[in-house]
Amino acid sequence: MNKQRLLLSAAAAAFVAFGVAGPASAETLNVVASFTVLADVVKHVGGDHVKVSSLVGPNGDPHEFEPSPADAKTLNAAKVVFVSGEGLEGWMDRLITASGYKGTPVVTSDGINMRTMVDDGKTVTDPHVWNSPVNVKVWVANIEKALSAADPADAADFKANAERYTKVLTELDAYAHSKFDKIPEDRRKVLTSHDAFGYFGREYKVSFLAPLGFSTETEASAANVAKLIEQIKTEHVKAYFFENSNDPRLVKQVAKATGAEPGGELYVESLSKANGPASTYEKMFRYNVDQMAAAMAKSS
Template sequence: MRALVMLFSLLLSMSLSAAEKLPVVTSFSILADMVHQVGGEHVQITNLVGPDADAHTYEPSPDDAKALLEARLIIKNGLGFEPWLDRLVTSTETKATVISASHGVIPRALDEDGATVADPHAWHNLANSELYIANITRALIAADPANQADYERNSKAYLKQIYALLAKAKARFAALPAGNRRIVTSHDAFGYLGQAYGIDFMAPQGLSTEREPSASEVAALIRQIRQAHVKAVFMENIKDARLLKQIADESGARIGGTLYSDALAASGPASTFAGLFEYNLDTLYNALSQP
């Protein structure tokens, strides 16, 4: 009888262990969705920078430090996107594995304030997002090999969505009139998208939203917009739109809509990464496809 009780207890503990979810911390909402798509029911995600929030200016909280200590896997973007997370990992001395989802991306190098820096917004090129998904899948399998088959199946299904979006983006951007390929956004977040499809994105702010543009920089951009006959100015979900509205008014360009740059929407079609990309694609096409 005692042996049966011990066996029952062992089986119960094994079933509870199997039901436990892998604790994963993600740095911002776009990565959280990618991990959710691949990890499915097997992961418990704690995301640090939420929808419609700016990861460039984020300040971690004590709860964030606690989440890092409880995590088994921490997934960040990398490419210098979240230095605050690197500092938090060091200060907490967490034992969790830390991976960069952007590993393997060929970074877009830019000159900012006299220094060469890597553009961290690599997810806006869907060819790069394929690398993100592969890195996330490998990391989940390494941390939780028992569910490898599910992670691989979810990853393949997710990549099918990405490939469909790649085909749509190629067709739509190829159809844009040649003179309608210059646009303005709040900060320089869409360079990888522009690089992939031959669109010139201009912005009053650089790669990060931390430094506000000077009056002379804004004036120079307005002159550039007039000279280049830029058709549209696009707001971003993470930024105050007042500066962009001022630029549009003074330059004569029209407001083309809102783009989702560094964060998902809290709800609606842009509340997933695939939805975000498709929403941005449709918004850009609708604004730029006019003669």
Template sequence: MRRLSCLLGLCGVLSIMPARAAPLPHTVQAVASFTVLADVVAHVGGTHVHVTSLVPPDGDPHEFEPSPDDARQLRQADIVFMSGEGLESWFSRLAHAAGYHGTPVIVSNGISIYTPPGLQQAETDPHVWNSVPNVIIWTNNIRDALIAIDPADADSFRASAAAYVTQLRALDRDIRDRIATIPADRRRILTSHDAFGYFGRTYGLTFMAPQGLSTETEASAGDIAALIRQIRQTGVTTYFMENAADPRMVQQVARATGTRPGGELYAEALSPPGGPAPDYIAMMRHNTDLMVTAMQGTR
């Protein structure tokens, strides 16, 4: 009887002891080159992924200067995402400084690349995210890359990607419906640099800009004179700043043509939290609202 009591007592003790804790789930440490891409990665990764953007909010991904902290982030990353198509020209310098020998995921693979009229084939437009269908391709590429590195959470990545694609398709329909209200001969926009080629191709707008595809380029006096003539001929009345671009050149064109300011577009960088474009979908809605208002001539 005493032996039985001891056994029962031992069983009681074991019943109240905590079971051996299961290993904590691993959070994938992801680095994205700039804020727009980081936001899409975060939507697909959900709670299983922690995302760091190298270029900060309101930062210019063309002229970004990496810091030692960026090198540290790159060394610690499980996976690195880039848009590609020449946008991140600084990445090779950062990778060398960080001793990074991995292969970044290029999320724009599979996108039909746009080359503006008059440019050589090598001068492709890197601003693919300004067309929502392209970001659907991004989303699927990000999903597949995360599944490859973290197959245990594959179902979560698939579900998150599918939910986000549903939101993106609704956004795409809304933009098309908004633009459809504008007569075709009024669908012209003046911006700082040529960052909206994909938006124009997808949604049927013409964009004019004194600078080329990169904010690192300088427009010649002849380019600016030709743009001023074009604006006068087409009757564009509104110009837009960009949050990450130098406004002086577009202001020069505006003074020469009498166009008036229409607000600030977010072409290649999100705003900080609390701003008008804290995430990709908000950015696209903000830009579309400003453009439609300008083209309606209500300013």
């Protein structure tokens, strides 16, 4: 090796030794979210600084999810864990115990104006907050705060990402209003599998009727189904929808007894696979709005 090459090699070694070989890259945070909708929002806020895993997969039901040993391993390796909270992830405490995870999950729904509902004679909190983009703005703020605490070096990026995505959520809210506000309120009625659209209904004055309560783990009694059928007939509900993450047989049974027409499939608690129509939260929300608005307009 000649003298010039020796000098270049020595200089390169010095640059590496003193950390000036190139710009330092921050560590990518290993993040876990409980289900796909939340995971997508975390990805938008975290950007390139996070690697996000969703415990419940596409088209999965977060109420009836059964964690596996692989899920325990994924959770144990996480730097930050996000849940929506309010009873949605009833399996999370068991998984934390099994995994040995030492942290405390971030409850992204903290600060949302929660609604209550009567389910099987009991007053419960409705956990399906994400079906209103107004609520998801609160998610975004809580996610930004948690990621910034875990990775202060990238806090400015998290803030910029959060602000950008909040604008998207504002646009989604305006889009829904543009579709529903022109439909008479007495026509904004939909039959679905279970009571998961309460926050959507509150924002856009849509009435949802469902044979099941807030959780798909419950079972509808014959008396409640009969009462629902009578209510649908009385209120002239014209369209029914089944959901991507649970069994459509009961809602089809109710629809057959009432004459309601199929409106299609809604994505309520889970995103579709990447090649489906609801592979992100933004696509999911727009898709649901379009499906429901089209059915209501047809019945009007």
